[in-house]
Amino acid sequence: MLQHVDVVVSTYGSEPELVQLNRMCRRANVPFVHAAVQGVCGRVFADVGEKVEFFNGEDEKTGPYVIEAITQEFPAAVTIIEEQKPALTTGDLMHFWGVKGMEGLDTQSTHRITVTGSHSFLLDGLDLRSASMYEGGGYAIPARKSHVVRSQTLTEALENPIFPLAPANDQRKMHEMHALFRAMTQISKAGSQSNLSAEHCLHATSFKTNMASLNSGFCYKVEHGDPSAALLQNAMMSSFAKSHAPVSAVVGSVAAHQGIIACTKVSCPLTGWFYFDVLDLFRAVQEKEDNGAQRANGDQQGILAAARDSSKATVELSQLRPFIVGLGGVGCNILRLCAQMGVGLQKHNGSITVADSKAVKPSDTARGGLFTVGDLGTPKVHAASFAVNHSQSQISLHSLHCDFGIESDTFNDMFWDGIDVVCCAVDSVSTRLLLDECSVQRQKPLLDAGVSGTKGSVQDVIPHQTVQWASTRDPPQAGAPSCTLSNFPYTGRHTILWAREIFDGAYFNNPHTANEYLTKKKFLDTASKNRASYIETLESIASTLKTSRPLSFHDCIRWARLLFEEKFNNRIQQLLYNFPEGMETSTGARFWSGSKRAPRPIAFDVSNPTHIEFLISAANLQASVYGLNGSADVKVYQRVLESFYIPPFTPKEGVRISVSDKDKASTSGTLNQDDVEKLLSEIPKASEMAGYRLNCIDFELACEPVEGNAPFAFVRSASQLRAENYKIYPPGNSDVLMIAQGALPSVETTSTLAAALLCLELYKVKVDVPLHYYKNRFFNLAVPLLVSAEPVAARVNTVQTSLGKPYTWSIWSKFEIDGTDMTLHNFLRTFEAQEGLEIEMLSYGKSLLYASFLNKKKMEERLKWTLDELIEKVSMTKIPTCQRFVTFSVGCTDGEGNDIDEQLPDVRVRIR
Secondary structure: OOOOOOOEEEOOOOHHHHHHHHHHHHHHOOOEEEEEEEOOEEEEEEEOOOOEEEEOOHHHOOOOEEEEEEOOOOOOEEEEOOOOOOOOOOOOEEEEEOOEEOOOOOOOOOEEEEEEEOOEEEEOOOOOOOOOOEEEOOEEEEOOOEEEEOOOOHHHHHHOOOOOOOOHHHHHHHHHHHHHHHHHHHHOOOOOHHHOOHHHHHHOHHHHHHHHHHOHHHHHHHHOOOHHHHHHHHHHOOHHHHHOHHHHHHHHHHHHHHHHHHHHOEOOOOOOEEEEEOHHHHHHHHHHHOOHHHHOOOOHHHHHHHHHOHHHHOOOOOOOOEEEEOOOHHHHHHHHHHHHHOOOEHHHOOOEEEEOOOEOOHHHHHOOOOOOHHHOOOEHHHHHHHHHHHHOOOEOEEEEOOOOOOOOOOOOHHHHHOOOEEEEOOOOHHHHHHHHHHHHHHOOOEEEEEEEOOEEEEEEEOOOOEOOHHHHOOOOOOOOOHHHHHHOOOOHHHHHHHHHHHHHHHHHHHHHHHHHHHHOOOHHHHHHOOHHHHHHHHHHHHHHHHHOOOOOHHHHHHHHHHHHHHHHHHHHHHHHHHOOOOOEOOOOOEOOOOOOOOOOOOOOOOOOHHHHHHHHHHHHHHHHHOOOOOOOOHHHHHHHHHOOOOOOOOOOOOOOOOOOHHHHHHHOOOOOHHHHHHHHHHOOOHHHHOOOOOOOOOHHHHOOOOOOOHHHHHHHHHHHHHHHHHOOOOOOHHHHHHHHOOOOOOOHHHHHHHHHHHHHHHHHHHHOOOHHHOOEEEEEOOOOEEEEEOOOEOOOEEEEOOOOOEEEEOOOOOEEEEOOOOEHHHHHHHHHHHHOOEEEEEEEOOEEEEEOOOOHHHHHHHOOOEHHHHHHHHHOOOOOOOOOEEEEEEEEEOOOOOEOOOOOOOEEEEOO
16 A cells, blocks of 8 residues: 555544554555644654665755865875865765876775864875875865664654653653643544544543553642643643644644655654644733633643633734735745734734735745746735635735835835734845834834745844844855955855856846936936946946847847857956966965966857856846847857857956955056046937836846746856866855855745744734743754744843933833924923933934034024924935824933933934
């Protein structure tokens, strides 16, 4: 029966039935996964077999490492360049690629190493004393690590359970939960144990007998009124989980990923039990509901009464009004779970608002469960709204087909009045920071979820309780020096970043600059003030609108062929002309050594798959920019190139190539007026191209890791050609996605788990629980790992005021003043009387409205203006009529006249 099955996943059954099914799977050598939910608790178990080898996933791989030197010794010693930080351990296996010289080094086999330093290791048992000398180049590449896993059978796991994911202080609770699960499944009659009622369990003699034999200590605690034991038993018998979709989603996503691991033999399967609970949420709800039965003696009648009345523990979410930003894999799952949780019902004045500017792409149909093939090309917000309303017609759903931005008129005071909590599900750090800023300004909770590959995290930002998101975010990854990318790359990461720069320049920045020139009358006047980039700006406009402007797709093919020649042949020849391969530095050292790898030019070959992939992707992207129809027919390219002559390259004298960023900075800023005049004469007049616009291609929006996607193909082929230029270990598809987009695409299980963990925090926001109930979470389904931590509390500051009492504030604090028709003079007096602090400086955005040290005559004049007049006259901005509040930044002195060094809260002033 199981001979054609890859994995068995069981979500129901009594304990004897589950044991029997597991035995059948063992005999058939088929992996077995069990998942179940009971009350507010869930569990997952995986049995992958007796002895099975598993390999590390893509996001756990390390290397390759650039070789600095290899010695002719026994054993041979290898040194890695200092710019890299190897993550190696003794016993690792290593193989080599691209090494020059060292004919005795077998690059086809792996070698076990002994680590001798932070950048060095020995090749165990390898004698290279008779090998030729190391001449340079090459990479040390760690072999993909594997490990053998022996799983417990279900019978073994039931009798001798282990809980590898649970911290030490939760082990006792895990054993108690395990015993309760067993007692319930042992008395269930065919079907899911989640159908068991509290009354059935508590009145069943077999249940009491089973619990006594499984965990007599827990029974003793229940009988003697232990509140923690009573809470656990009450929670597991609660019907709360029947409307608690996130608990099922957490358990389901973990179980589904265990099935993926069992089938692919990649990553690390679960060894033991994974138990998950939301007892803290259940406890918080019980406290809010003031459920006396749960807090009382803990006797069976009391527990039974609580279980019968567990509907009180179901938090009423129908009035909640979340704002979900981003409808990728995580955002769609958040929306779907919110609908299942009953969030935003119209009859209770609730609502769900979603915002996303993208359209449905092929990969979106496999994520989130809201999009189908028929939705391709449709805005995500519209397709998702239709799917949700089709299944949950009572939900009030508002769709915004746009990106989130503070400057947008859409996100005004009235908009924020209709929002209770922000759910962030975007990849962009800049958008996260904007949402974080709005969260603080508008006093709205922010729940952030992010994923990359099999990893994910959820972070809570709660008004007046936690720090903001920006305070705890990871530091941005350090970029490579500009000159390294331009001329001296040595890793696959460098080649991908370089390819992404070429893409952005050709298909986004240049068209954007041309559009700015065509639409803004004083664009060139503004650009001329930046001497460092003025020439580049003029060259970009002249090339985009005249010299490189195609009139047909054949012109796009020719342009792409010239781009290949320029980037992979001519520039390399010029670099070698300036720095010949045998060149030495002033100290006598070889110039091309260490991280500097001498490149070689590439001759175009139409039969080479990488060459033709670059040509097709580059030409089609160029056609998209100019609104032309493209083609992927190789024969079309061959016909065009047959008659296209490319003159041989002649190195130029006097070309300066910077060796370091410091050297580059010292040569920038020079401006030749003759070059400027020549470029200005080449640029068409904007008036002659009225209405003409170019399409700007955003890589992150357009890139899809599928065959035929031009942005992905361009960066992949360009990075591989660049790697071939410098004999760098070629990057793979996952490297391109991880580096060019900043994150690996997440699998559906990762997105679902992140969304489920975020939705659990929605309950806490609705109940308004204390800080210690909130949980920031990080997980990695490949390990597996799930870690929870209490959010960092907001810092509190205090100063003395003239009112005789201190003023205390955090980042969430705000001064509130009704300034309707109020002059600046009255505002300053009102603020001092209300807060006991004297304003020394007042600003609105970047405009300084008032300062005690400025010209007194000018300040006296401003004191007579109303606040809206002050803003409009000084900042030269018109306040929208729909805007009721403005925000000022202030600098003050305390009650004793001393300057306050800490940043004070903003002042939110009502002007209408």
